[in-house]
Amino acid sequence: MGDPKKQKKKYETPRFPWRTDVLQEELKLLGQYGLRNKRELWRHKTMLSKFRGIARSLIGKAPEERNKMEKELLSRLKKLGIIHEAAVLDDVLDLTVEDILERRLQTVIFRKGLARSVYHARQLITHGHIVIGDQRVTVPSYLVTREDEEKIAYAPDSPLANPSHPMRQMIAVTSKAQTVKKTGREREK
DSSP: OOOTTSOOOSOOOOSSTTOHHHHHHHHHHHHHHTOSSHHHHHHHHHHHHHHHHHHHHHHTSOHHHHHHHHHHHHHHHHHHTSSOTTOOHHHHHTOOHHHHHTTBHHHHHHHHTSSSSHHHHHHHHHTTOEEETTEEOOOTTOBOOHHHHTTEEEOTTSGGGSTTOHHHHHHHHHHHHHHHHHHHHHHHO
16 A cells, blocks of 8 residues: 555656757746646656557557447546547547646636736635635646536635736736737738
């Protein structure tokens, strides 16, 4: 069983940690998704490699043997929203770490416009201003399922639940400016 104080690490470090291209890619992802440190990124990369490893092992099995495990893997990834509903096993092999990082609570809150930046979203989560349904979630790396995505809101006892809160008005102005900026870029193209 193991001692609960001696937990195993849930990530694998890169094979070549000092390669410049790897370091630059990791730093870019850290900034883009507001990750605290590289361990968070490595944990998601390890999760992705496990999913892909399962998919590779299933491809080599006989059809009657792989059907059950394939359905389990695909249903889990579809529930998390990592792959689309009509996905097949080959789509699992095409996944990238960005697909998993997009499903983090921190990123989903920023994309929904509940925070000014991914860093602000992280702060809102850790300070307890965010609920999913009626459950307060304080873990920024929580992977949001498709059905939970609509239930994300400010906590009822949070000062941010009031629409006239100055921070909410500032977020609305920021999201409006970003929308105008995006639509302006699309028109130029």
